[in-house]
Amino acid sequence: MLSGGGGGVCSGIKSLLRRYTLHESCSRNLMGAIDDNSSTGTIRLMNSLNGIKQDLPRGKTLTWYTCGPTVYDHSHVGHARAYVALDIVRRVLLKHGYSIFQVMGMTDVDDKIIAKSKSENLAGVEGSMIIARRFEQAFFNDMQSMNILPPDAITRVSEHIPEIVKFIQDLRDKGYAYEGKKSSTIWFDTAAYGSRYGVFEPLRVQEDASNEDQESEKKNHRDFALWKPVASVSEAGWESELGRGRPGWHIECSAFCRTMFGEEPPAPFLHSGGRDLKFPHHENEIAQSQALLNTDRWVSHWLHAGQLTIKGLKMSKSLKNYTSIQDFLTAHSSRTFRIFCLLHKYSADVSYGEDRMEDALAWEKSFENFFRELGPFAEKRYLQEGSSRMLGDLKWEAKHHALNNAYLDCQLQIRSALEDDVDTPTAMRHLKNLIRDVNVFLRDVTDIRKQRNLWPLLTNITHYVQDSLEGWGVDCSDWVQSAKVDITTNSHEAPAFDQAIEVLLAVRSELRTLAIKHKKAKLKDDGALANELLGITDKIRDSLLPGMGVEVKDRQGQSGEMVHTWTFNPRLIASQQDEAKTDSK
Structure with a gap:
C-alpha cells in the first residue's frame, strides 16, 4: 500500500484558485464567451504531429491537456509567451462556440524542487512541498496578472502517486517496463515499443543513438525513467509496490490524462505545451500511453506554442538570459505583452527585445486613441438613440456606405483568419485597417451629436472592436470607461x-x-x-x-x-x- 505526505492542498492555494477562477475578466470569457456575435464556423488548427491543418469537430466537448510548470522558481516571460499564446487559441475556440474541458498538469515533484528544498535546509516530502506550494502560488499570481484564463482542473504529481504507480505496474505487466539491475530504477523499454518511437523528431533519435552510454544499465539509450528509487528518508519519496521512490518526469502527464480523460482514445483530444517539450517529453508521453492503451492515436491533435528567443537563443533559466514576469510587469503592462503575442502566430518562435515591445505599445496606443474618440459609443443604447429620435438628416451618403462596407468586410476577413489556424497577426491587421478607415471618416465630422445617422454604425463598429480585442484577452475596460460621456444629454436636442x-x-x-x-x-x-x-x-x-x-x-x-x-x-x-x-x- 502507499504511504507518504505532502499531498494536501493548503487553504491559501484554494483561496487563490477561487479568486483566480472568479476573476472578472476570466469569468466573463468563460461564462459569456458565446454571445450573439460568436462565429459558428469550424476552426482549422495545425497538428504539430503531422504538420497538417485539421478541422476541430463540433458537437462534442474538446478535452484538452496542457503541460504546466515545474514549480521550483518564478516564471519568466518565455513561459508567459507559451501560456498567453495558448490562452489566445483557447479564447478563440470559446468565442467560436466550442465546448472545452481543459486540464493543466502541475509538476510539484522533481529533482529541481528537491535541490531547491535542500538549499533551504528543508527535508523530505514536506520540505519539497513547501517549495512547490510557494512557487505554485507565484505561478497562479503571474497567470492572473497576464489575464490568462484558469484551467478547468489542475492535477498535481503529489496528489496522483497511486495513479502513477498503477500506470507503471500496468506497463510492466504488458512488457513495456523493466527494473535496472544497478539502481533498481524502473525504465520504459523503447525497444519493446518498437519503431513507433520517434514520431516528433526521428532524425534526432537516430543522432542520439551514436552517443549511447555503454556503461548505462538501460537496455537502450532512449529508455527513460518511470520510477526513481529513493533510499533516504530526508529526500522526497513515497512507499509503494515499486519500492520507496518518486516518479520520473514523463510518466506524470500520461497518468494525469488516464485519470482525467479515461482510456478511450483520443484521451485527450488536444494536447499542448511549448515547442521545446516536443522531444523528449511529449515523445515519451506518446510512447508510454500508446503502449499501455494499445493504440496509435492516443491524442488526436498536438498543439505547440512557439518559443521566445534572445539573440537566437531560447529564453531559459539555464542560460540565464531570462526576465521574470514580475520584473517585466514593472516596465510594461500585461496588455502590451498580449498585443505583442497577438502580432505573431501562436506557433511561431519570436525574438524578444525592447524594440518589439515598442511595436506592441504603438499598436496599443492606436487602440487607446480609437476608444478615446469613440468611447461613448461603447454603450449599446446609442443604437436605439440613433434610430428612435428621428431628428436631423438621417440619409446615408456614399462615404457612410463605404465605411459600413469596410466594417462588414473586416468581420469576414477576421473570421476567416481566425478559422485558419488562429491567424491573429492577420486578424490584427484587419482590425487596425478598420480603425484607420474610421479615423479618416471622422476627419470630416465636426459635431457627432448632430449626426444621429452615424450613431448606429459607430456603435456597431466600436462594439465590434471592443468585442474582438476582449475576446482575445485584451482588457479594454479602462479605455472605454475613461472615454465615457453621455452625448445625448449634451446634444443639440438639449x-x-x-x-x-x-x-x-x-x-x-x-x-x-x-x-x-x-x-x-x-x-x-x-x-x-x-x-x-x-x-x-x-x-x-x-x-x-x-x-x-x-x-x-x-x-x-x-x-x-x-x-x-x-x-x-x-x-x-x-x-x-x-x-x-x-x-x-
Whole structure:
C-alpha cells in the first residue's frame, strides 16, 4: 500500500484558485464567451504531429491537456509567451462556440524542487512541498496578472502517486517496463515499443543513438525513467509496490490524462505545451500511453506554442538570459505583452527585445486613441438613440456606405483568419485597417451629436472592436470607461446645455473686453487687474470648457472684435481627466 505526505492542498492555494477562477475578466470569457456575435464556423488548427491543418469537430466537448510548470522558481516571460499564446487559441475556440474541458498538469515533484528544498535546509516530502506550494502560488499570481484564463482542473504529481504507480505496474505487466539491475530504477523499454518511437523528431533519435552510454544499465539509450528509487528518508519519496521512490518526469502527464480523460482514445483530444517539450517529453508521453492503451492515436491533435528567443537563443533559466514576469510587469503592462503575442502566430518562435515591445505599445496606443474618440459609443443604447429620435438628416451618403462596407468586410476577413489556424497577426491587421478607415471618416465630422445617422454604425463598429480585442484577452475596460460621456444629454436636442455654454462664453467675452479696456488705460493697478482677468478668460477656454467637452476657438473679426466659435468634442473630457491624473501624481 502507499504511504507518504505532502499531498494536501493548503487553504491559501484554494483561496487563490477561487479568486483566480472568479476573476472578472476570466469569468466573463468563460461564462459569456458565446454571445450573439460568436462565429459558428469550424476552426482549422495545425497538428504539430503531422504538420497538417485539421478541422476541430463540433458537437462534442474538446478535452484538452496542457503541460504546466515545474514549480521550483518564478516564471519568466518565455513561459508567459507559451501560456498567453495558448490562452489566445483557447479564447478563440470559446468565442467560436466550442465546448472545452481543459486540464493543466502541475509538476510539484522533481529533482529541481528537491535541490531547491535542500538549499533551504528543508527535508523530505514536506520540505519539497513547501517549495512547490510557494512557487505554485507565484505561478497562479503571474497567470492572473497576464489575464490568462484558469484551467478547468489542475492535477498535481503529489496528489496522483497511486495513479502513477498503477500506470507503471500496468506497463510492466504488458512488457513495456523493466527494473535496472544497478539502481533498481524502473525504465520504459523503447525497444519493446518498437519503431513507433520517434514520431516528433526521428532524425534526432537516430543522432542520439551514436552517443549511447555503454556503461548505462538501460537496455537502450532512449529508455527513460518511470520510477526513481529513493533510499533516504530526508529526500522526497513515497512507499509503494515499486519500492520507496518518486516518479520520473514523463510518466506524470500520461497518468494525469488516464485519470482525467479515461482510456478511450483520443484521451485527450488536444494536447499542448511549448515547442521545446516536443522531444523528449511529449515523445515519451506518446510512447508510454500508446503502449499501455494499445493504440496509435492516443491524442488526436498536438498543439505547440512557439518559443521566445534572445539573440537566437531560447529564453531559459539555464542560460540565464531570462526576465521574470514580475520584473517585466514593472516596465510594461500585461496588455502590451498580449498585443505583442497577438502580432505573431501562436506557433511561431519570436525574438524578444525592447524594440518589439515598442511595436506592441504603438499598436496599443492606436487602440487607446480609437476608444478615446469613440468611447461613448461603447454603450449599446446609442443604437436605439440613433434610430428612435428621428431628428436631423438621417440619409446615408456614399462615404457612410463605404465605411459600413469596410466594417462588414473586416468581420469576414477576421473570421476567416481566425478559422485558419488562429491567424491573429492577420486578424490584427484587419482590425487596425478598420480603425484607420474610421479615423479618416471622422476627419470630416465636426459635431457627432448632430449626426444621429452615424450613431448606429459607430456603435456597431466600436462594439465590434471592443468585442474582438476582449475576446482575445485584451482588457479594454479602462479605455472605454475613461472615454465615457453621455452625448445625448449634451446634444443639440438639449438646448439648456447649448444655452449655458453661450452664456458662459458671453461672460468670458465681457471679461475679456473689460480686461483689454483696463490694459489700455496704462494705470499700474489697472494693468495688474487686466492680466488677472485675461488669465481667467484663458482658464475658461483652456480648462473649464474642455472638461465639459467644449472646444473654443478665438479669432479676430473684420472690425477688430474678438469672435469665438465652439464645438462639442467628447474626447476632450478624457484628455482633461488624464491631465488631472498626471498632475495629481
